[in-house]
Amino acid sequence: AQSVTQLDSQVPVFEEAPVELRCNYSSSVSVYLFWYVQYPNQGLQLLLKYLSGSTLVESINGFEAEFNKSQTSFHLRKPSVHISDTAEYFCAVSASAGGTSYGKLTFGQGTILTVHP
Amino acid sequence: DAGVTQSPTHLIKTRGQQVTLRCSPKSGHDTVSWYQQALGQGPQFIFQYYEEEERQRGNFPDRFSGHQFPNYSSELNVNALLLGDSALYLCASSLGFYRGTQYFGPGTRLLVL
Numbered sequence: 001a002q003s004v005t006q007l008d009s010q011v012p013v014f015e016e017a018p019v020e021l022r023c024n025y026s027s028s029v030s031v032y033l034f035w036y037v038q039y040p041n042q043g044l045q046l047l048l049k050y051l052s053g054s055t056l057v058e059s060i061n062g063f064e065a066e067f068n069k070s071q072t073s074f075h076l077r078k079p080s081v082h083i084s085d086t087a088e089y090f091c092a093v094s095a096s097a098g099g100t101s102y103g104k105l106t107f108g109q110g111t112i113l114t115v116h117p
Numbered sequence: 118d119a120g121v122t123q124s125p126t127h128l129i130k131t132r133g134q135q136v137t138l139r140c141s142p143k144s145g146h147d148t149v150s151w152y153q154q155a156l157g158q159g160p161q162f163i164f165q166y167y168e169e170e171e172r173q174r175g176n177f178p179d180r181f182s183g184h185q186f187p188n189y190s191s192e193l194n195v196n197a198l199l200l201g202d203s204a205l206y207l208c209a210s211s212l213g214f215y216r217g218t219q220y221f222g223p224g225t226r227l228l229v230l
Contacts, residue, residue: 004159036221043121043207044160044221051218090159104150104173105209105219107159 002027002093006108014116015083021076021111023091033074034092034105035065044090050074051096086115119144121210121222129228130198138193138225142210149191150219151183152207160207166191167213195227203229 007022025031032051036044048059055067065076074091089112092105122141130136142149148167152160162175166185180196189210195202205224211217 034218043123043223044209046218046220049218092159103148103165104162104175105152105160106162109159110157 002031002095002106004091004093004106004108006089006091006111008111009109010112010114012114012116013081016080018079019077019081019085019113021089021091021113023074023076023108025072025074025091025093027072027093027095030096031093032096033065033067034094035059035063035074035076036090036092036107038088038090038110040087047076047089081113081115083115083117085113088112121208121220123206123208123222123225125225126223127226127228129230131230132198132200134198134229135194135196136198136227138195138206138208138227140191140193140208140210140222142189142191142208143220146210146212146217146220147189148211148213148217149185149189150209150211151191151193152209152221153177154205154207154224156204163193198229200229203227 003026005024013019034049035047037047048057050067058064063078088110090110091108124139150165151163154160163177165173169185182194185191207224208222209219211219
C-alpha cells in the first residue's frame with residue numbers, strides 16, 4: 001500500500017515570490033507520482049507527472065517537481081508565482097507495477113496555496 | 118476533444134435514499150475510476166472499471182456499486198445514503214486500467230440531508 005504526506009496544509013506567498021509545496025510518500029513498490037491542482041468548485045487538473053526517466057519534470061505553466069527516490073519526496077516548485085496560481089494542490093502516487101494498489105491513485109491531504117498581491 | 122464529463126453537477130438527497138451518478142470518459146479512454154472527496158480532504162479511491170468489470174476497489178462498503186457500459190461510460194450507485202456520504206464525487210478516465218494517467222471530470226457534489 002502507498003501513503004502520501006503533504007507537509008503543509010496552507011502556504012501563503014506574495015506574488016512573484018518562489019514557492020515550494022512539499023510531498024513525501026511511502027511505498028513498498030516502485031511508484032508513479034503526480035501533482036494535481038484544484039480550483040474552487042472544480043475537479044482536479046493534472047499539473048505534472050513522473051513515470052520514468054528524468055527525475056525533474058516540468059509543467060507548461062512554470063511548475064516543476066523533482067523525484068527523489070532516496071528521500072521518497074516529490075516536491076513541487078515554482079520560481080515566481082502569480083495570483084492565478086491560487087488553488088489547492090494535491091500530490092498523488094500509484095504503484096507502477098503489480099500489487100493491490102496497481103492502477104489506483106492515493107492522494108495527500110492537499111496544500112492550499114494563496115498568492116497575495 | 119471533449120474531456121471527462123459528469124452529471125448531474127449537484128444533487129440533494131435525504132438519508133436512506135439511493136443515488137446514481139454518471140460519467141463519460143475522455144475520448145479514446147477505456148477505463149473509469151471513481152473517487153470520493155470529502156470537504157477539506159484529498160480524494161479517496163472508490164473503485165475502477167475496465168472492460169465492464171470492477172478491477173480495483175478501495176475501502177468502501179457494498180452500498181457503493183458501479184457499472185461500466187460498452188461505450189466505456191460509467192455509473193456510480195450509492196444505496197441507503199448516510200449523512201457522511203455528502204462529498205464531491207469525482208470520475209477519472211484513463212487508457213488502460215493499470216498504467217494510464219488519470220484525467221478528472223468536474224465532479225458531482227452530493228449533499229445528504
